[in-house]
Amino acid sequence: MIPLERRSFLALTGVSTAAVVLGTGHPAAAGYDGKVPPAPFTLGVASGSPLPDGVVLWTRLAPEPLAADGHGGMPRRPYTVHYEVADDAAFRRVVARGQALASPELAHTVHVEVRGLRSNREYFYRFRAGGEISPVGRTRTAPGPRDTPTELRFATASCQAWYHGHFTAYEHMATEDLDVLFFLGDYIYEYAINANNLWRQGVPMPAPEHNTETVTLSQYRLRYSLFKTDPNLQAIHAHVPWLVTTDDHEVQNNYADEWSETGITPADFLRRRAVAYRAFYEHLPLRAVSLPDGPSMALYQRLGWGRLAEFTMLDNRQYRDTYPAGVVTDNSPERHNPDRTILGAQQERWLYEGIARTRATWNLLSTGVVMAQIDRDTGPGELYSNDMWDGFPANRDRLFAALQRSSATPVVLSGDIHRHVAAELKTDWRDPDSATLGVELVGGSIGSDGDGAETDSFGPLWLGNPHVKLYNARRGYLTGRLTPTELTSEFKTVPYVTRPGALVTTAARFVTEAGRPALNREV
Template identity: 70%
Template sequence: MRTPLPYRRSFLAMTGVSTAAFVLGTGRAASAEDLEGGPLPADPFTLGVASGDPLPDGVVLWTRLAPEPLAADGHGGMPRSSYAVHYEVAEDERFARIAAKGRVTATAELGHSVHAEVHGLRAGREYFYRFKAGGHLSPVGRTKTAPDPRSRVEAFRFATASCQAWYHGFFTAYRHMADEDLDMVLFLGDYIYEYGITAANWRRQGQALPPAPHNADVSTLEQYRLRYSLFRTDPDLQRIHAHVPWVVTTDDHEVVNNYADDRDEYGTPPSDLLRRRAVAYRAFYENLPLRSASRSHGPDLPLHRRLRWGRLADIDVLDTRQYRDFYPAGAVIDDSPERLDPKRTILGGRQERWLYDGLRRSQATWNVLAQQVVMAGIDRDTGPGELYSNDQWDGFPANRDRLYAAMRRYDIANPVVLTGDVHHHIAIEHKADWKDPDSATIATELVGTSIGSDGDGAENDAYGPLWLANRHVKLYNARRGYLSCTMTPERLTSEFKTVPYVTRPGAPVNVLARFVTEAGRPGLNREV
């Protein structure tokens, strides 16, 4: 049972952020009462810059002041004072044509993070931005606004990424991703991992194992802040953030492995897990380019949202962790009859209604679901029996059926599901009947592998036969990498890209496979 709402609200007093501190951090209340804070001891922009959630008239710009990003107290070497941070947005990289500028106050309450929500920009345009604080100038970032929602868009270029266990390998995939001319990166979860970093899981060759306190599992606000700082010191991650706007959601490791609402697989009391969720969500908001609408409220983080890319695509960003029911019979892998309970939900009632209402209203050529865990039906028993992963949508088949019913009801001709989580490249055709591979294909699912989690990987592994025994699975690969897509009114071209190794830097990139999905004809046509 979910923890009662009044009890959850009590966490606001313990883990919430004052309204004043939050509003100052967005730039909406920058005024004479803002404090300059005095000079800073060193360059505060060590964690780089980022932009996100592009709209036709603007984006959110992010940075976090941290002259000592790995200071053990999680405050980045910052005094507890507030600091004024100025930003500029320009049409050119030399900042000769300023399009917008403003001032934001970075407060200690929000880890001296900045989420400047910029408006008044032109639709479908490239812009450059930078920050200034305490006499220091940040690196220059590049971003793009979304097209006018009424406009015909000839092409939408995006990449997906997920699962970046920094201690398992270098983020070389991001270096190659930043060489592409992208409109957006969709990050599908596991931005950090909560495990302690020890000699047992350290795989970055030639780099020293970080000392304590990084060797402990994270559970406090200070520890979560420090973990984000550690991961964001990666230069390739900083580069891709500065190169293109991101749209982000969480999976489980931003909090704790395999959690479901207020429960986890370790039997943690709900009150303790909600407390951990509250600080984890706060650190997530502090460290990523999210709008004010997505700020955390104690243990609640409103992440599901809809973005439009002209008339070409509607992008529904989902959250399959925060509102889901617990595992059937408490088992992650099982075929318990409880799995088939028609009341079970992975999205929660409110998010389900929001999603179906958006599908009802959609007039886009493509409808994209950006989410965390595999949606397709995957029988994990290669023999005559059946076995399912309840961590995926297979643990919630009634919810999946309701989604399919909504797609049929509203005549959604081109649904595309984008997924992370499993650390493998997988291409899947959704079938009207999972047990009949010749039944109608009703959707396309593109599962991107991890950026670094699980080290180098391999062309295949022990799980390959399991996945490929399901005939609607058209690709399986266990290397690291990312998914790069080009969407037009006529087709979606999906390139599954891999790097041969991540445990040492410098790997080249390879196009493992290229698929084309034609508008009006769900499915996967392999070209490479």
């Protein structure tokens, strides 16, 4: 990857160390603590990255969230934002309070890293700026490292093209009893929004400044603002802490490291990636360690849920090798190059070291693209998508070898394809009777590709691979209930998203036993 020096990053983004420190809630000089523009909390609140003693709390001051300059209608001065954390939604028992700086350098966002909380507890939080009070959010801390919780309730989500449909899936998800949500990529889409792709009924055509591909920092900020105005997205952010990774559309479709499918030079593309990552950090509940350094952002991370589960969040875009011969190719020798990696050498080492050390019952690996092998040729030949893990079989083999040496049961959570898929991860893809190493659960999109259907023309292709046990082309999400003995996974779908009001149904339910990974279908 072509490096950009730190001073180049500062020139690109204009962010200072002081602004970062103040935005995280660490002690520092306060900003203006007086009157702010009315109704500044239009983009809601969020929490994320739960630890046994704390979480990250997020908000942004944006009284005019769709202001064309990307600054949300805020004056170009820093403001003090106060926060409170309580045991109860009425805030009669406040357990933590403090302040952070919302600076124009970070689009008046704050990422408060609260510590000193009790483990495995539900908390409520809110913000105040001047006399304005934010909505109340609900969050929770993780169990302690020696605890063995009786269960974990989680959901996954990905691919939320605002212009393709309403976020009805989030409306239903926000009624679920959840401990954590894994977001698996494509929080925004970079494409121009116009009459050709605005399928979300009942909303006016966005202003002309949305009818262009996002390239600049102000454009990426505006795109996040547009998506985050959705009330159902705000509701699910306020309902449960998130763990997040990216896929491609946070920057550009199908990018790989500094490679752009549209032929942008590496130097120019890295500049674009720098501002795209900056806007991603600004709008998600991420810790300060993830603040981008130019075009680089620390995304992969490992967290625990006591002795029950380990969460491994992977980054499969920033360090991957480029495509060997287009996005889709046959079983070519180049594809099998043992040096090819989707994770990069450093992330691979970190991943395998963590797998070797874990003592949890379950290892949940979150990745933006499908890991299972999917032969796309229904005849005697072989055809694979190099955009998925199929483009990196040697890397996948190394990962599987590490997982086989661990006692934890692997569960891969992925997205990207806008379809619900359940697959068993085989030690030998050509032998359906070979051992099953783990399972992969692919959640469908929240809104991308519109209404969808129970199946489509790709169904026979995917189901032609015997380890694939489910294919459904509706919009929706995945929920899981994890215990020390089993995982129950449910694929939730809605029949339409182009208009609001769809009911949710369970399209499929599987049970996977700890230590005996398989997809045992119940519904």
